Amino acid sequence: MELFNSESKKIVSDPINVNNPISLQVLGICSALAVTIRLDQAIIMTLAVVFVLCSSNVILSLIRNYIPTRVRIVIMLSVIASLVSVVDELLKAYLYDMSKQLSVFVGLIITNCIIMGRAEAFALKHGPSKAFLDGLGNSMGYGLIIIIVSFFRELFGAGTITLPDGGAGYVLWRIPESWYAAGYENIGLLVLSPGAFIILGLVIWIQREFAGVEEDA
């Protein structure tokens, strides 16, 4: 079956690892910096991107043979923008606190280069099942990085680990008071955007080292 052969596996696993959209292609950096202050925000953002990217890839792949070439960018944008609006409305209805915290960044998924990029580079050239796998791989690759970044930013910046729970977030673990009493301090810089740059830079470095990627000089 097409879904489970080695080529399909490669479509999913490549963007998670050796061809990661954030750490290798350096796409979608804006939201990776903005929504990684807390782990629960990053998780919800990941789910939103998984939904949008998988659906947009499948829809665009299904109609790829009917899209007039001249208006393909407009069509791609409309499909993506509509899907993002749906996610935004659903968040406002079912996860109101989270939608307030994510504020404009849900809407900004529209401009996330990963989504347009995958539509143009993959979905318009492949069948729906492959397009779905490609969307899954790329959104998970994106999610993996922002979850790692947000984990470290929240842990060392705010001293907590928060999971999404439909309300203001469930605090899974908090650095005990005794640590603070012993002189431990949160790194305030990590809560600010420059902190995200530093963590993201470290993640990119480590990931490229493991993936064995070398940039042409």
Added chain:
Amino acid sequence: MYSNNYTLFFVFIVTVVLGTMLSFTKDNVKDLQDQNLKADVQKTILRSLNFDESLLLTNESIEQTFKSSIDAKCVNVEGEIVECNIEEVDIEKNEDTLPIYIRMDNDEVQGIALPIAGKGLWSTIYGYIALNPDTDSVLGIQFYKHGETPGLGGEVEKKWFTDNFVNHPLNQPDGEIQYVPKRIRDKSGKIISIKVVKGGVDYSESNTSSIHQVDGISGATVTADGVTDFLLEDLLRYEKTLDKIRDYGTI
């Protein structure tokens, strides 16, 4: 190459399908969204009045708490009670129907929450300020809706900024620091509101009005000036009402 007619037809179909999908979604979730919005406003009021967070976890508990402990009514600028549908009063436009939310406990006023709203840099900022029964010291301030830049003007809704209004450090003779709320009235009892100052508040002895000042937000001077302006303007509309509550304990 596709013909122009085909292209137009295709774009038209896509637009119709996507439009239908969007309106269908919106139609289905609108009620839930409205409930969330209403609960969010009530939560803001309750938070400003210093209710315990454990009462504010779900929409139901918020509504329950609001119903049981808040006396909501409208007044005019003369401090007289007027009839109104309080949920529909637009405080931005209405000059003479002013909503007021009083926290009652055993028939005694515990706190008074007043809506505040005005222009920041990009948007109108909405919130509530709550005063103690002396109608002078601040019980709490909360913002719930704005379109300011996240990280800059958007910081108005953050705890560190709103905590500014209730944490005024006072040096005690024994060297300890005691935290008291900021005050909106000067020594003669006139409402002068609270000013958001650029940089930070100067807490030296020479600055006698530091109790009427809070720290600003770096990178968001216009938003901060907006808050200063509409806070004064909105508090002045309630001047007679607040005087009445201070003098007689009721409206």
